[in-house]
Amino acid sequence: MRAIPLALLILLALLLAPLGxxxxxxxxxxxxxxxxxxxxxxxxxxxxxxxxxxxHAAFFGAGAYTAALLAARAGWPYLAxxxxxVLASATLALVLGFFSVRTSRIYFTMxxxxxxxxxxxxxxxxxxxxxxxxGITGLEVGVLADPRWLYYLALSLLGVGLGLLWxxxxxxxxxxxxxxxxxxxxxxxxGLSPFWLRLTGFVLSGAIAGAAGFLQAAWQRSAFPDFLYxxxxxxxxxxAILGGSGHLLGPGLGALAFIELGAFVQARTEYWPxxxxxxLLFLVLFLPRGLAGLxxxxxxxG
Amino acid sequence: xxxDLGFLLQQFLTGLATASTLFLLAVGLSLIFGALxxxxxxxxxxxxxxxxxxxxxxxxxxxGLWWGLVEVAAIGLTLGALVERALLRxxxxxxxxxxxxxxxALLLVIEDxxxxxxGAAYKSLGPPQALAHPVWIAGAPFPAYYLVQILLAALVAVxxxxxxxxTRMGLWIRAITQDRAMLEALGVxxxxxxxxxxxxxxxxxxxxxxxxxxxxxxSPGAAVEAVINAFIVVVVGGLGSIWxxxxxxxxxxxxxxxxxxxxxxxxxxxxxxxxxxxxxxxxWGLLGRPPALRT
Amino acid sequence: xxxxxEVTKSFGGFRALSSVSLQVEPGRFHALVxxxxxxxxxxxxxxxxxxxxxxxxxxxxxxxxxxxPTPRIVRLGIxxxxxxxxxxxxxxxxxxxxxxxxxxxxGTGGFRALLSDRVAVERARALLxxxxxxxxxxxxxxxxxxxxxxxLDIAMALAxxxxxxxxxxxxxxxxxxxxxxxxxxxxxLLRRLGLTLLFTEHDTDAVLRLADRITVLHQGExxxxxxxxxxxxxxxxxxxxxxxxxx
Numbered sequence: 001m002r003a004i005p006l007a008l009l010i011l012l013a014l015l016l017a018p019l020g021x022x023x024x025x026x027x028x029x030x031x032x033x034x035x036x037x038x039x040x041x042x043x044x045x046x047x048x049x050x051x052x053x054x055x056h057a058a059f060f061g062a063g064a065y066t067a068a069l070l071a072a073r074a075g076w077p078y079l080a081x082x083x084x085x086v087l088a089s090a091t092l093a094l095v096l097g098f099f100s101v102r103t104s105r106i107y108f109t110m111x112x113x114x115x116x117x118x119x120x121x122x123x124x125x126x127x128x129x130x131x132x133x134x135g136i137t138g139l140e141v142g143v144l145a146d147p148r149w150l151y152y153l154a155l156s157l158l159g160v161g162l163g164l165l166w167x168x169x170x171x172x173x174x175x176x177x178x179x180x181x182x183x184x185x186x187x188x189x190x191g192l193s194p195f196w197l198r199l200t201g202f203v204l205s206g207a208i209a210g211a212a213g214f215l216q217a218a219w220q221r222s223a224f225p226d227f228l229y230x231x232x233x234x235x236x237x238x239x240a241i242l243g244g245s246g247h248l249l250g251p252g253l254g255a256l257a258f259i260e261l262g263a264f265v266q267a268r269t270e271y272w273p274x275x276x277x278x279x280l281l282f283l284v285l286f287l288p289r290g291l292a293g294l295x296x297x298x299x300x301x302g
Numbered sequence: 303x304x305x306d307l308g309f310l311l312q313q314f315l316t317g318l319a320t321a322s323t324l325f326l327l328a329v330g331l332s333l334i335f336g337a338l339x340x341x342x343x344x345x346x347x348x349x350x351x352x353x354x355x356x357x358x359x360x361x362x363x364x365x366g367l368w369w370g371l372v373e374v375a376a377i378g379l380t381l382g383a384l385v386e387r388a389l390l391r392x393x394x395x396x397x398x399x400x401x402x403x404x405x406x407a408l409l410l411v412i413e414d415x416x417x418x419x420x421g422a423a424y425k426s427l428g429p430p431q432a433l434a435h436p437v438w439i440a441g442a443p444f445p446a447y448y449l450v451q452i453l454l455a456a457l458v459a460v461x462x463x464x465x466x467x468x469t470r471m472g473l474w475i476r477a478i479t480q481d482r483a484m485l486e487a488l489g490v491x492x493x494x495x496x497x498x499x500x501x502x503x504x505x506x507x508x509x510x511x512x513x514x515x516x517x518x519x520x521s522p523g524a525a526v527e528a529v530i531n532a533f534i535v536v537v538v539g540g541l542g543s544i545w546x547x548x549x550x551x552x553x554x555x556x557x558x559x560x561x562x563x564x565x566x567x568x569x570x571x572x573x574x575x576x577x578x579x580x581x582x583x584x585x586w587g588l589l590g591r592p593p594a595l596r597t
Numbered sequence: 598x599x600x601x602x603e604v605t606k607s608f609g610g611f612r613a614l615s616s617v618s619l620q621v622e623p624g625r626f627h628a629l630v631x632x633x634x635x636x637x638x639x640x641x642x643x644x645x646x647x648x649x650x651x652x653x654x655x656x657x658x659x660x661x662x663x664x665x666p667t668p669r670i671v672r673l674g675i676x677x678x679x680x681x682x683x684x685x686x687x688x689x690x691x692x693x694x695x696x697x698x699x700x701x702x703x704g705t706g707g708f709r710a711l712l713s714d715r716v717a718v719e720r721a722r723a724l725l726x727x728x729x730x731x732x733x734x735x736x737x738x739x740x741x742x743x744x745x746x747x748x749l750d751i752a753m754a755l756a757x758x759x760x761x762x763x764x765x766x767x768x769x770x771x772x773x774x775x776x777x778x779x780x781x782x783x784x785x786l787l788r789r790l791g792l793t794l795l796f797t798e799h800d801t802d803a804v805l806r807l808a809d810r811i812t813v814l815h816q817g818e819x820x821x822x823x824x825x826x827x828x829x830x831x832x833x834x835x836x837x838x839x840x841x842x843x844x
Contacts, residue, residue, distance in 0.1 A: 046399075052398070052399045052402065099578055099581060099582070102581075102585065103581065103585050105398060106335075106341050106398065106402075106541070107537065107541075107581075107585065107586075109341070109402065110341070110533040110536075110537055111537065111577075111581065113530065113533065114530060114533060114534055114537070114574065114577060115574070117530050118570065118571070118574045121568075121570050122568065122571075125567050125568065167708045168708075170710035170711065170712070171705075171707065171708050171709065171710060171711065172696060172699045172700070172705035172706070172707065172709075172711045172714075173705050173706070173707075174711075175685075175688065175692060175696045175705070175711050176696065176700065176705040178685065178687055178688070179685045179688075179696060181687075182684075182685035182686055182687050182688070183683050183684065183685055183686070185647075185679065185683055186679070186683035186684060186685065186750075186753070187685075188666070188667035188668050188671070189645070189667060189671055189677040189679070189683070189753075189754070190671065190696065190697040190700045190701060190753055190756065190757075191668045191671045191672045191697075191700045191701045191757065192668060192700055192705070193666070193668045230526065230530075234406060237399075237403065237406075238403070241399070241403060271414045271417070271418065273410040273411075273413060273414045274410065274411055274414035274415065274418070276407075276410055277407040277408065277409070277410030277411035277414070278407070278411060280403060280404070280406070280407035280410070281389070281404065281407045281408070281411070283403075284393065284396075284400050284403050284404045284407065285389070285392055285393070285404075288396065288400060
């Protein structure tokens with residue numbers, strides 16, 4: 001078990017990092033953790049259920065807007081909004097999932113995309129409530145205004161999220177979720193109900209995505225309709241595939257790489273999407289198993 | 303609200319004009335899915351690119367529209383064939399999400415590429431002089447260009463139908479959605495056929511973008527809106543069905559036109575309601591084929 | 598145990614089953630035979646809840662089950678194994694069976710890891726050893742040969758201690774040697790468990806050896822029913838099989 005000392009070393013480095021890093025570098029790393037949490041949540045649906053959701057931005061955004069609205073309009077302390085932010089995302093996932101998980105493959109992808117874009121359109125236009133395309137800005141986030149505190153909160157929530165996903169992966173529920181993906185007929189023939197299992201996985205995934213959205217609004221001290229836009233969903237997809245969706249840590253790894261690459265490129269050119277597109281083309285054509293595959297990880301884990 | 307006949311007719315024709323663009327956009331997406339089994343996320347990007355290409359082809363002169371449209375369609379064909387050969391062919395045997403990611407990457411590249419070439423500002427072009435005046439129908443004014451748009455889409459629908467029904471290649475394309483192995487056994491050049499279908503779909507999307515430019519400004523962001531609209535049309539109509547695209551485009555065009563009268567800011571909600579309803583009752587779309595029982 | 602009463606099922610204009618009735622008595626091995634297209638698989642799918650009959654009802658222990666979703670039917674005590682062996686290929690056989698055991702016995706709730714559930718794992722190992730897969734228990738199921746997959750499929754069907762086992766073509770796709778093994782296996786194993794069995798099969802020799810009772814389907818109707826010896830002598834059956842050229 002040589003992996004354990006290495007893991008402890010990495011954990012120690014992550015805990016000490018803000019003390020040695022610049023404010024900017026800390027913020028970028030925090031952004032990486034947020035996307036890592038979001039991408040790991042997305043990956044539960046993508047990998048365990050075998051369904052490609054193009055609508056997870058809706059849950060990310062629901063978490064962010066719930067926190068921002070409670071803090072800005074109802075005067076809640078920002079940290080206290082976390083449970084409701086997660087609950088709101090889970091509820092939205094329950095409603096959208098109820099319609100979406102009965103379809104599969106490409107229909108599921110298009111449906112989640114269309115629903116998320118509907119949520120985006122409402123948030124984008126409902127000036128009276130969500131602030132429309134101006135968003136909600138100037139949030140009071142308390143101690144989280146200090147990048148170090150936010151860093152540690154993001155790191156902890158990422159840890160909690162990954163821990164939860166790890167538990168689920170090994171628990172009967174995780175096996176049952178993968179069973180519906182592997183073989184629906186056999187799953188039903190051992191008494192599993194694919195619809196309810198998919199809905200459970202979808203809601204759990206949406207709830208964790210909501211926690212990531214909560215962090216994002218604290219990070220920017222604002223909530224914008226962009227949080228719900230489909231490019232946000234695409235970021236999770238890209239991170240998961242970049243890092244390798246077959247490993248628990250793959251999506252998080254991909255997210256960190258994605259954010260660091262983005263920061264590097266954006267400091268030099270405004271054509272980041274172009275670069276990203278070219279990187280993706282390369283990745284899909286020549287490196288389909290992601291970074292985890294490159295490192296010799298087990299790309300086809302169950 | 304003024305509900306006289308002329309006004310209703312005006313709304314109906316506006317809806318039909320929207321529908322004609324949606325049809326050109328969605329039918330290619332549907333054809334490509336039927337033959338290649340790939341959902342092209344970059345489909346809206348070729349639509350947007352079509353509008354920019356027209357803008358470039360006519361160099362600001364609306365009278366060059368017709369010849370410009372021919373150029374746009376020709377460039378669309380070429381571009382489609384190149385993309386299929388170079389990028390799609392390697393990913394046919396791959397899992398679905400690789401194909402989606404690949405076409406999404408294409409979307410990003412095209413969007414930024416257009417920004418690089420044309421700038422991020424909105425571009426517009428008026429209709430040709432002869433069509434710049436409204437025509438009066440049942441006492442209400444109606445842009446003459448809309449009628450051209452509608453007629454053009456109808457013409458494309460008929461030509462496409464004849465092509466698929468009466469030509470050998472059309473027969474192959476219809477057959478490939480059913481049984482690809484059989485076609486290969488019969489000696490049909492399937493790879494070339496796939497290139498042709500993709501090129502045709504892209505040309506239709508580009509043409510749709512070009513045709514719309516005289517009535518609508520275009521910006522790089524138009525791609526996303528377009529592809530989502532196309533998704534909705536094919537989900538409602540049935541993926542892989544030409545008549546489904548026609549029906550879906552018609553329904554959504556009209557719902558948008560009349561929805562605006564009822565609830566202007568959120569008229570899009572009606573479209574989503576229709577889609578949710580269709581998915582609950584016929585998940586494979588109004589004119590799509592239900593999947594066979596899984597064993 | 599199981600009663601199919603006047604079940605009719607059509608697809609479009611094609612009548613796959615017309616007013617089919619049959620009774621499976623407790624402890625019996627009941628075979629469902631007939632040429633291709635006779636309606637065997639349709640009837641199988643109706644019984645397991647994957648198809649809804651147009652008319653008629655299926656009863657299990659006197660309770661109507663037609664129209665119930667498959668997971669509910671399975672939980673009443675019916676085990677199902679498929680014609681084309683089905684398993685969760687990303688998992689090991691042990692995980693496949695342990696999941697089936699947990700699902701059918703206490704549900705899949707809780708955060709305790711599947712493989713640290715001693716009761717489920719022990720039960721799964723026992724089932725795997727019954728079907729002769731002990732050696733392959735921890736290999737990925739995706740690497741198993743078809744014969745092993747079929748036995749894994751049967752192990753999963755037995756996971757909930759069913760009273761009735763449904764096997765759809767247990768011999769299909771197997772080599773001659775594997776067929777012999779499978780027949781012996783079914784005979785020994787199931788007799789010992791005291792199960793009731795309803796199975797469809799093409800292989801006439803296997804049917805005559807295993808079945809206590811045979812129902813012959815032909816063009817969606819029950820052509821004959823009885824003890825193997827009676828059925829074998831039935832002129833209509835002989836004609837249907839020889840005339841159809843498919844036995």
